[in-house]
Amino acid sequence: MTELISEELPTTRQNPFDPPSEVTAIREQARISRLKFADGHLGWLVTGHHQVRELLGSPKFSNRPENHHLLDKRFQGDLPEDKDKRKAEPGMFLSQDPPDHTRLRKMLQGQFTVRRMNQLSEWIGQIVDDQLAHLRTFDGHADLVKEFAMPVPSLVICALLGVGYEEKSRFQDDTAKMLSLDTTFKDAMEAFARIQEFMRELVARKKENPGDDMISDLIATGEPTDQEASNMALLLLIAGHETTANMLGLGTFTLLQHPDQLKVLRDEPDVIDNAVEELMRYLSIIHLGPTRTALEDVEIEGHLIKAGDSVVMHVPAANRDPEKFPGNPEELDLRRPASGHVAFGHGIHQCLGQQLARIEMRIGFAKLFAEFPDLRLDVEPEEVPLRTDMGIYGVHSLPVAWSA
Template sequence: MTEVISEELPITRQKPFDPPAEVTEIREKARISRLRFTDGHLGWLVTGHHQVREVLGSPKFSNDPRKHHLLDKRFQGDVPDDPEARKPQPGLFLSQDPPDHTRLRKMLQGQFTVRRMNQLSEWIGTIVDDQLKHVRSLNGKADLVTEFALPVPSLVICALLGVDYDERHRFQEDTATLLRLGSSFEEVRAALERIQGFMRELITRKKANPGDDMISDLLATGEPTDEEASNMAMLLLLAGHETTANMLGLGTFTLLRHPDQLKILKDEPESIDNAVEELMRYLSIVHFGPVRTAVEDVEIDGHLIKAGDTVLLHLPAANRDPDKFAGDPDELDLRRPASGHVAFGHGIHQCLGQQLARIEMRIGFSKLFQEFPDLRLDVAPEEVPLRADMGIYGVHSLPVAWSA
């Protein structure tokens, strides 16, 4: 078959809620195509839903960054050529393969069961209520990101991990540096070291004075080393507030721009579960990625991916694949059966905290529009600053207004 080859990854979004139009065009030509990486490697771009799931679910692909070819200097900068400089640190299980990944993730799985997360619903509802009372006190105008979307998941994950919310300045700014596409390798390394320093201090405090929190429970098992526990806690802290915060912000922007769909949510509150799944599918806030590298030859959808080939999986494109989702997947439809999306990934690296994120979004969106039924944008839609410069997509701010 004739191969579709992209000399670089399209990253510019023409519309605020859609993947880049060029990526959609590539998907319609070939669900698997070739992509030139920044080091000259001719790897693969996977944009089809079924094909993305097949790669993510296959043990023939590695997530070890030492095996990956460098994707793109536009947002990776000058990464050292030495693969050992990209060696995953102890405890960073997101970048590790079995058996290390299996051992580390198993230590945390009991903390994130559906049952345990559901038991937190009332408590999360109280956090949301309190934050909405704060928003109500702001006299009719606010930046919803600063006052609601970011605080809610930050308060939740800080409380679950036993992190003092007043210390959030010690990780939120550096988290932004880690996610900013234009950050240099040196800037990322320095930000990571600062966060790790904070987490090491936290581990030391928890060992001396355990509390009723996930980190204390993890340390009580005696299984992880201090370095592993520190990095595992860091992953949970960063992933636990950035992703949900951006879904709450971008999701609200989306609903305000789709009043017909917002009306469904208001008129049919029982639709919230599926509404969250559809928003996850439609928005897919992972800007692009993840990346995997084949550790042995594997054939997928008629394409031979050879050992050593690096593959970029494009989740936003896969979640708009008409081969999977009925109707027009480029349209938001809160009544669409949206299960099976890959917004949380798939396979052994599927998001550990996805049930927590779902509960936060269900409660957050429901209570927000109950409390502020006339919520509206306070700027023109094109003036909302988009996070096109970040690895996790969303809005930098969302100026809104309501009848005070």
């Protein structure tokens, strides 16, 4: 069949809440199409919801970085030619396949059960209340990202991992540097090394003086090596504050720009669970990847994906696919049945902390708009700085105002 070929992956968003219009147009032409990677490889772009789920759920595709072709032009010429030198370090389960991935993830699954996460609701609610009280001290004007959206998940994940919140400067700046699309390969690796060093120090401290936290519990099992434990904790630390923080910031911006849906949230408290799912579907803040590489020839809907072909899945486009979400998936509708979205991924690499993220968002959005019923933007919408320069989308800041 004649296949659509894209020379590069469009990343410019014409609307702050929508995927790039060029990607939406590609999906409407072909939910599986060809894409040229930065290293010249002719791989694949998948934009359909069903197709993304099929790929993410298939054991015929690898998530190991040494198998992937290069998508990011920043790193062209910087990555080692020797594939063995591109392998994920021990403990980096997000970038590993079974059986390594299975062994490592199993060590953490008991920490993130739905029951255990629900038991944390009251404690998380208190963290949110304390941060809202802090927000009140700003006399009617504040940056919601700095004073609420970032601190809430950071406080939660730091406490769960046993990291002192006063130590956040040792990882937040470097995390931002790693996620910036403007950071060079050298600078990104230096930032990563600094966070690794911090986590190695933390694991050593926990071995010496265990506490009531996830890292101490992980070490106590005797299963992971020190290197595995520190890298597993590093992944949890980064994922535990960056993603939820950006959903809280961008989600608030979205609701303020959709007053009809904000009214639904305020008038119908029972809608909050579905509202979080719909916001996840609608915004889909992971806008680059995930990437997988075929381990063998695979045919999907008439397309032969050959062994060694790399595939980029476009989650924001998949979550707007009308074949999965009928009606008008381009519109935000907090009453829409939004389950089945792929914002948390799918398959064996589905987000381990998704239940924690859901609880933080449910409590965060509900309490924020209850405490500040007249919350509003303090700048024009087009002045809100968007994270178009970051691997995780959102807003850099969100100036808001309220009646003091």
